[in-house]
Amino acid sequence: MIRIEDLVFAYPHGPFRLSIPDVTIEDGEKVAFIGPSGSGKTTLLHLLAGIEVPGSGTVTTAGCEVSSMSDAERRDFRVQHVGLVFQVFELLSYLDMLDNILLPYRINSSLALTPEVVDRAKALAERVGMADKLGRYVDRLSQGERQRVAICRALLPQPRVLMADEPTGNLDPANKDRVLEMLVQQADEAGATLVTVTHEHDVLGRFDRTIDFATFHETVGAAP
């Protein structure tokens, strides 16, 4: 379960201010946050993932109160329980596809890279139809393929929550559908909660619920 209570967040410099009184997302739910650019969608994901901590209020993700954890605890929590998918994929150009999928296991010692994990990575690649491209450097992959790799990377640690930040923002319509489809399907198969932020209304049909940033209208300050 994800729960936000009386959240207030501001960056140390600048006028941006985010304030969310109460949001609850059940386990396994697929939720899309929608709102215009600069409304704080990405910041909300960062707060849920424990990348940022609120000025006040509490954030509970997957049953853990991330807002009260230490830096190290939040990092470990994140790498173990949260799968992140970014708008521009953020793959490492000097690693091949397999190594990109395995990245979480290489950069945090709370995850142990075992042959079983590697097999799982290969199985994921298989599931997204890219088993034949494991050895390729990612800059040799198409945009759609790259996002599929990014999804595999997010799913590999078997997270309880999958968070996607504008995951289709850089894709053409055909790929957009496929990636979204895949995201939803993989979250289903993994039994993970899916939290997506987007400004594209046409994709909302695939989610169980849409939370519009407009509902925080009176409390959300605009970024400069």
Place this chain on the structure above:
Amino acid sequence: MKNAFYMASRYMRRHKGKTAILIASIAMIVFLPLGLQTVVDQTTSELEARARSTPLLVGRKGSPLELALSSLYFAAKPVEPLAMADVDRIRDTGFALPIPLHVRYRAREQPIVGTSLEYFDFRALRVADGRQMATLGECVVGASAAEALEVGPGDAVTSSPTDVFNLAGAYPLKMRVVGVLARSHSPDDDAVFVDMKTAWVIEGIGHGHDDVSKPEMAGQLLKRDGNKITASAQVREYQEITAKQAESFHFHGDPATFPVTAVLAVPNDAKSQALLRGRYLGKDERDQIIEPVAVMDELVTTVVKVRSYVTAAVVLLGISTLLMMTLVFALSIRLRRREMETMTKIGCSRGTIASLLGCEIGVVLAAGVAIAIGLTTAAHAWGPALLREVLL
């Protein structure tokens, strides 16, 4: 740490060119001063050791340095020769054992050194393969010369026909290799040693040819006036001294006038050394007697001075290179900021990121230093020979 190394190695593999340049730069800035130091130190100590082990040299008046370079290191530049009588002059003083040297000819790149047997005892040279030269036309070669000329006992070495002093051309003599000397790590390794007499044969003072007084040679005689025979230049001079022809080899003129490029004088003791040096102080003296160690000291001082300037320059260069490399790393880290942000978001600590970058720098530094050490080791083995070649 294993993962950090893995990531670093993947990064370096993806950026091979950049990594190679960085490693090469490190290798060079470490190797240059280190290698230079090693080579110069080793060479100067070798030069000095050789000079120290050679108490006195006697030669015609001229450049003492050239006399030393010719006699100790068999430098290609020939010196004006003395006569055999000058060797006896030293012997007759009773102060020193004179060892004649004749350094004038080459067999390809290897110096042909005419000398007497005493040289081998004096330099403690041992025949490792074959035997000592025993007769005219035989030679023993140094270990490196044997490699360079690709010869061993039973093979032949031919002297090169050119000589700066003798435009008519020296005698290209085919000599039998009868022994290869054990390696001595000195210029002796490069030399082809022959008896003085063989050197004179190359010089054309001694030669062998068909007997012109025989009736079948009549066609080649220009003039016969009683016992005086003038033969044409077609009389075949032997290019090789075989056992059969050995009897026909003979020398013209007084052996006391035969050339010697230098005499290595081994004094009986310090007093004899002083007394012998005194003999060469006369105002009309045609010869010079030098203490190689003093002459070489001068050269070594110059080399060491140049080395210290060069080392200073190289160190400055090294510092600026290091600064540039710091800049390169800094720029590279800037370029990779997004990558690091992503890793942070996924769950990577600053420490881990630092160790990833540290691994890269560490590997580059370690590889650079390792290459530098390898180069220095190579320079240690080969540098002095190279330096000698340049110096002499």
Place this chain on the structure above:
Amino acid sequence: MRALALVTLFAMGGVVVGCGGEDPGATSRTRDPNAPLEVLVVNYPLQYFAERIGAEHVRVAFPAPPDRDPAFWSPEPEAIAGFQQADVILLNGAGYAKWAERATLPRSRLVVTTAAVKDDYIQIEGGITHSHGPGAEHSHEGTAFTTWLDPKIAIVQADAVRSALARAQPSKRAAFAANFDMLKQDLLAIDGDLERITTPHGKTCLVGSHPVYQYFARRYGLNLKSVHWEPDKAPDDTQWKELEELLRTHAAKLMIWEGTPNPATVEALKKRGIGSVPFDPCGNVPSEGDYLSVMRFNVTALEDALSN
């Protein structure tokens, strides 16, 4: 500047790879100062002199085989390599044992025993002067080399042996000098005897069986010419002709032989009024006796022959 050149060389990254550094094997010539001197000689007279003078302090090697004339014998290069370690190498000089002139021998331990009298060498007539190519005119003339048959020269040679041994082993200088003095007395005695018996015969024409008596003849003012006969072989027609040619201008009454002559030849000579007497130059080791006894025998034989 060369140093700069080398620096540039290294700055350009003159990279060489190799290996080196094995232990420098080296042995120097060292000898036990009390061990007997190893002396190498080229003929028997020098062997005898060295043994007389050096006594127990020398070990003399005379490598020429007994059936060869050591003057013309030449060792194999392999054998020469073995001679190089000798402490003293005694040469006769005057063109005797020419191999030594072509051999690589340690100059500092090499002694030409007739060096002091080299201006008195006797030139062999009939040497041919010639020139060819760009070289100067030269001749292949030879010198007579049986120097020791002049006992005065023999003494010079023995003295050279003494000084060579003394230089090689200074601690035995006195012993060598004493031994030399005794040898000198013996040689002087022979010289005295020879002088006494030859003096009345200054005008007598003599013929040598071989040209080896030049120094001997000069010493005693003998009128001696030589043919080229071998003692153990009957002379052929050419050799007889050679003698008859000689006798036309040189009415010899006595032939001096290097060895015991063939009785038939002796008989044939006797018919021509020429006596025969052996006078062994003793260049090689005698079958019996030693140098001195052979010389004394020579003296007696010559005395007998001349008095007849």
